[in-house]
Amino acid sequence: MSPLRYAILGTGALGGFYGARLQRAGCAVHFLLHRDYDHVRQHGLICESKDGDFTLPVVQAYRRAADLPPCDVTIVALKTTQNHLLPELLPPTGLVLTLQNGLGNEAAIARVTGPDRVLGGLAFLCSNKVGPGRIRHLDYGHLALGEFETTGITDRLRAIAADFERAGILVTLEENLAVARWRKLVWNIPYNGLSVILNAQTDELMRHPATRQLCEEIMREVVAAARATGVPLGEDAVATMLAYTDRMTPYRTSMKIDYDEGRPLEIEAIFGEPLRAAAAAGYAAPLLATLYRQLQFLEAHRPR
Structure with missing residues (x-):
């Protein structure tokens, strides 16, 4: 024991x-x-x-x-x-x-x-x-x-x-904990964000060519943002997370569940903080910024 x-x-x-x-x-x-x-x-x-x-x-x-x-x-x-x-x-x-x-x-x-x-x-x-x-x-x-x-x-x-x-x-x-944090964001940012915005589970996002490509593009931007802040995150994180999601049981993300059940969304920790860190390092992350603003709108306008 x-x-x-x-x-x-x-x-x-x-x-x-x-x-x-x-x-x-x-x-x-x-x-x-x-x-x-x-x-x-x-x-x-x-x-x-x-x-x-x-x-x-x-x-x-x-x-x-x-x-x-x-x-x-x-x-x-x-x-x-x-x-x-x-x-x-x-x-x-x-x-x-x-x-x-x-x-x-x-x-x-x-x-x-x-x-x-x-x-x-x-x-x-x-x-x-x-x-x-x-x-x-x-x-x-x-x-x-x-x-x-x-x-x-x-x-x-x-x-x-x-x-x-x-x-x-x-x-x-x-x-290096910072590498691990950003590596998890490579998954969290596209799938939590898009699951709410597009009303989709992980398997649906991966199955459609357009959303699969979008997930990959967001992932690459997150890797670039991490590197801009001085975190040595490898490009292989993208392929790893795509393969991880391909093998995953169809999943309604935690943020999608929170949205569906009327609970506050973790927008600042998952989207706002990385966006601000990237901006402070001089890196523009337009896909991340778009997800952030869309989620802010949905959070403010959903029925209570």
Whole structure:
């Protein structure tokens, strides 16, 4: 059994999946919940997974962050639209690992905790929350983990990775977290954006020649934006992400689900922050800018 104790902030499609896998592997895991607290407290968590369904009939569930016990690692799995809550949610001690999408999340956490406690992670996961305490894992699950303040692979990264690997999660340790962040954006920007704008799943975007080409063009622009900011992202990221999506189970992206269900969209973290970073480096990213402005319009004008 791992000596590390984990807190999960955000027990949804992301935090619920990884937290449940850690608990099933024998880790001590404490879950912060909001709407689902009463249900999960009474019934536990259910994970319907392509790798095999399982149920955790008893979990350590909490309604208030102040009630969480001290933990070695706090995993932030909230939507970035909830980052304004971080000052009241983050603990005074322990490591903080954000698995959120987009740019700027580690910096936002570091402003609360100090940079030395912050780790970053990228989840390559197709997973949906389909009911209170019920997670449906459709595909993938790989994690990439890295240090925020320094480059290189540290013992604390290795210890956390070992727990995830015991839980059956493939983990890559990243020498440079910024490269991993931008690599994930190569996927997130085209597919999250176009899924909302064009009302399409990933397989539909890949099947039509025009949208497949558009996805590839957006990806190449994201790679160029990363390089303009000094991040040495390889051009092979485009081919890798296209192949990854070709193999993917037909998927309604997390942003499309948020849009369909009337929740705030992660526009700033996934689109606004990369666009501003590129502009600050003197690089114009017209496709990214177009997606950003279209999503702002749709967010402002959708029925509430």
